[in-house]
Amino acid sequence: MFRVDTLFSRGLDVALFIAPFHWRRGTGAFRERGIYLQPDNVVMTAECAGQAMHDLYGAFLILADLGSPATGLIGASLGGYNTALFSGLAGIHAFAAMMVPAVNFNRPLGLDTAKHPFSIDERLRGKIHRIYELHSPLHLKPRLPADRMLVVASRGDLVCPFEYVRELCDTWRITRRHFLTGGHWLVFNREERGRAWYSFLAYVGFPEGGE
Numbered sequence: 001m002f003r004v005d006t007l008f009s010r011g012l013d014v015a016l017f018i019a020p021f022h023w024r025r026g027t028g029a030f031r032e033r034g035i036y037l038q039p040d041n042v043v044m045t046a047e048c049a050g051q052a053m054h055d056l057y058g059a060f061l062i063l064a065d066l067g068s069p070a071t072g073l074i075g076a077s078l079g080g081y082n083t084a085l086f087s088g089l090a091g092i093h094a095f096a097a098m099m100v101p102a103v104n105f106n107r108p109l110g111l112d113t114a115k116h117p118f119s120i121d122e123r124l125r126g127k128i129h130r131i132y133e134l135h136s137p138l139h140l141k142p143r144l145p146a147d148r149m150l151v152v153a154s155r156g157d158l159v160c161p162f163e164y165v166r167e168l169c170d171t172w173r174i175t176r177r178h179f180l181t182g183g184h185w186l187v188f189n190r191e192e193r194g195r196a197w198y199s200f201l202a203y204v205g206f207p208e209g210g211e
Contacts, residue, residue: 011207013068017059019082020051037078039109040116042131049135052082053089060092070094072206074197077160077184078102081137084168087149088140095204097150097197100157100184103164105132138164142172150200151177152193159184176200 004014018025038044063071072095075083080101087096107113110132111125133139142149151174153165162179169177178196181188201207 010201015059015063015071017056017082019078020048020055037105037109040118042105042109042128045105045109046131046135049082049085053086056082056086057090057092060090064092070206072201072204073097074099076100080160084137085135085140087142087144088137089143091143093144094206095148095150095200096144097152097200099152099193099197100154100160101151101165101168102160103168104136104138104161107161107164108159137168138171146173146175148204149174149176150196152180152196153178154180154182154184154187156181156183176203 007014021027037048060071071093073083073086073093074097075081076099080098081103083096083098084101084103086093106129111120111128149172151165151169153160153162155162157165166179168174176196178192180192187193
């Protein structure tokens with residue numbers, strides 16, 4: 001699915017967007033680089049989501065300045081969340097492909113599914129729930145036509161819960177959806193995921209005239 005050499009062989013150019021605090025954008029010790037998602041600091045998590053959208057939009061403007069006639073977006077897991085969120089905020093991309101995407105951080109980062117170093121009451125639970133809802137793609141309307149979006153998810157996914165993904169597909173009326181058997185990492189019909197991805201690329205007109 002993400003084999004860069006295969007995409008190159010199809011005549012596509014590939015640009016890799018690195019989210020804030022990830023990989024080469026990380027600082028400090030390796031274990032400190034995952035601060036994008038902090039179950040005990042939902043405000044910082046929301047700030048990171050905002051920064052990711054700002055930086056991703058800037059990346060599209062740079063690619064346009066470099067001469068790209070059209071640029072699509074694909075992401076998995078947190079990358080799928082960024083793809084979905086971006087699709088609810090901007091419509092400058094040619095397509096959006098979301099693989100096992102996160103949709104709502106109330107699970108698995110919420111108060112009922114993650115350990116926190118503080119006491120919890122209903123008032124706090126409600127506040128945190130509203131913050132996560134604020135930057136969930138479910139809180140937005142899509143800026144892309146439904147047929148320019150692809151979703152591939154696993155029914156047994158506990159990292160990025162399947163029920164949120166299905167709700168997103170229904171709410172945004174995404175018809176190009178493929179629900180596979182397996183979890184977040186283990187997928188039993190993995191070849192179907194690749195077929196869905198490359199079939200979608202052909203449907204949206206890539207590589208004919210795309211980047």
